[in-house]
Amino acid sequence: MVSGENIPIREREDAMSAYLMMFAAAAVGLPLPTINLVAALIYWYLNRSKSRFIKFHILQSLYSQIVTSFMNIVLIFWSVRIFLFKTLEFTDVYKGYLVITLIANMMYFVFSIVAAVKARKGQFFYFMVIGQITYQQVYDNKKEIELPNS
C-alpha cells in the first residue's frame, strides 16, 4: 500500500475532484445517466498522465460510474417499455431490479463522498471489488516507475 502523507495538495484536490465532479455532471445529465460517464471519461483522459494517486481515484470513480450507469440505463430502458410504451409488464423481477439499482446508486453516492474526503486527506478508500481491481491496475504495474513529485 502507498502512504498518502507526502502527496501534494494539488494532487489531492485533483483526486477528490474525480468523485465530486459526478454531482455536477449528474445534475446536467439527469435523467440521462450517460452524461456523467462521458464527463468521467474526459476527466480521466485529461489526467491520465498524472500521478498514480490521482490515477487510482479517477479510475475508481470511472469504473464505479460505468457499473452504476449501466444499471441505470437498463432500468430506464426497462421502465420506458413498461410505463411509456407498455411493451413489457410491471413484474416482480422489475421491482427487484428497481430496488437493487436504487441501493447501488445510494452506495455509489455515499462511497463517492467518503472517497472524496479521503482523497482530499491524501488517503485511499477502496470500493468493493472495483477498489482492488483499480489498485492492482495502477500500482502493480511493474513497468511503470513512479516519478518523484516535483
Add this chain to the structure above:
Amino acid sequence: MKNRKVWFQLLVVVLFFGSIWGLIIVFTEDEDNAWKTWDHEMESSLGNLILENYRLNGHLELVWSEDFVHPDWVVLSKALEIEETDVSGIFLYDSEEINAFTLPGNNILICLPLIEFADTPEEFVGVIAHEIGHIHHRHIMKMIIQKFTINALISVVAGQSSSSVIQLSEMMVSSSFSRDNEREADQFALNFLTRNGIAKHGLARFFEKLNATEFNIPQWMSLLNSHPMHDDRVELVRSFSADTISSKSIQMNWDEFQERMSELME
C-alpha cells in the same frame, strides 16, 4: 492472493444484490398473481360500479346481455354465439373515439365511432372477438391489480372510495394492454372466428384502415410500441386467413345497423 480477495469481494457483492432481488421476487409473488384469485363476484361489483359511473357521466345503452338482446343485435349475437362465451353484457358508449374496451365483470363497451368506422359486419365482429379474447384471458383484472393494490380495490367495492371509481373509469378508456396481451387477444379472436365460421379478412381490413388513420409509427419503434404494429397484426390475420377451410359472411344490412345504432345513441 490479491486476486482471491477480488473474487471474494465480487462473490459478496453478487450474493448481496442477488439476495435482495430474490427476496423481493419471492415476497411479492402473491401480489402479482392476485388477479388469478380475485373473486368473480367482487369483479362484477367493481365492473358495475364503473358502469354506473359511465352512466352518470354519459350515454350508455345495453345492446346484449344474457337476458336481453336488442333486435338489431340478434344476427350478430347468433353469428358470434356470444351466449357461449364469458361475456356478461355489451353496451354502446357515448364517446368520440374509435374504441372498444372491456370492463371487470366481463362487459364490453363499444364506442359508436367504431361502428361507423367498420365498413362490414365482419370487421365489427372481428373487433368484438378481440375484446372477448381480453375477457377470456382476464387481462383487465391483471392490468387493474398491477396498478391498484388489493386493499384499494376492496375499499372501492365496499363503496369507500368514489374517487378511485372515477380513476378506474378513466383508466379503462385510456389504458392499453401490454403488447403480449394484445397479441393473445388477436390470436384468440382468430381462433374464435374460425370456430364460428366467420370470415377473418374483416379483422385484417379493420387493422389496415386503423393503420392508415393513426399516426404512422416508424418500424424501428415497433419493439417499444404498446400495441403490436397494425402491420404485424394485419400480417398475422392474413396468414391465419390463408389457412381457412371455409368461412361465411354475415348476412345483414350493415348500413341500416349503423343508422339504428346512431339513433339509439341520440
